[in-house]
Structures are given as C-alpha cells and as structure tokens.
Amino acid sequence: xxxxxxxxxxxxxxxxxxxxxxxxxxxxxxxxxxxxxxxxxxxxxxxxxxxxxxxxxxxxxxxx
Numbered sequence: 849x850x851x852x853x854x855x856x857x858x859x860x861x862x863x864x865x866x867x868x869x870x871x872x873x874x875x876x877x878x879x880x881x882x883x884x885x886x887x888x889x890x891x892x893x894x895x896x897x898x899x900x901x902x903x904x905x906x907x908x909x910x911x912x
Contacts, residue, residue: 855883862888866903867896875900 858864858879864887869875875897884893884906895907902909 851878851880851883854879855886858883858891859886859888861891863892863894864904865894865896868903869897869900873900875903877903877905879904881905 864879866878868878879893879895884904887893893904893906895902895904897903898907898909901907
C-alpha cells in the first residue's frame with residue numbers, strides 16, 4: 849500500500865528525496881523501479897539512505 853501511494857505521488861513530482869535509514873539494518877525499500885518509471889522525464893531521486901542499500905530500488909552507491 850505504501851509503495852503504491854508513493855507511485856501515485858511521484859507521478860506529479862520533479863524530485864524525490866528519501867532519507868529513511870535504520871542504523872544497523874538495511875534501508876527500507878520505499879520507491880520501486882515502477883514508481884520511478886512513472887516520474888516525469890528529467891525527474892531526480894536523491895536517496896540519502898544509499899549506504900544502507902537505499903530507499904529506491906534503482907539506487908547505486910557511488911564510491912566518493
């Protein structure tokens with residue numbers, strides 16, 4: 849239900865910033881690849897929980 853709600857909201861967004869992190873555990877999956885697919889062209893997902901695996905299914909951790 850939560851992921852479907854995100855998908856509906858993301859249709860109208862230009863940017864999504866996710867920060868859900870749980871110390872010592874993997875980050876919860878909130879944004880599926882299907883939800884990213886319905887976002888407007890050029891939209892951006894900033895996943896600040898990437899270290900724990902990310903809140904977005906398509907997140908890739910960059911070595912900085």
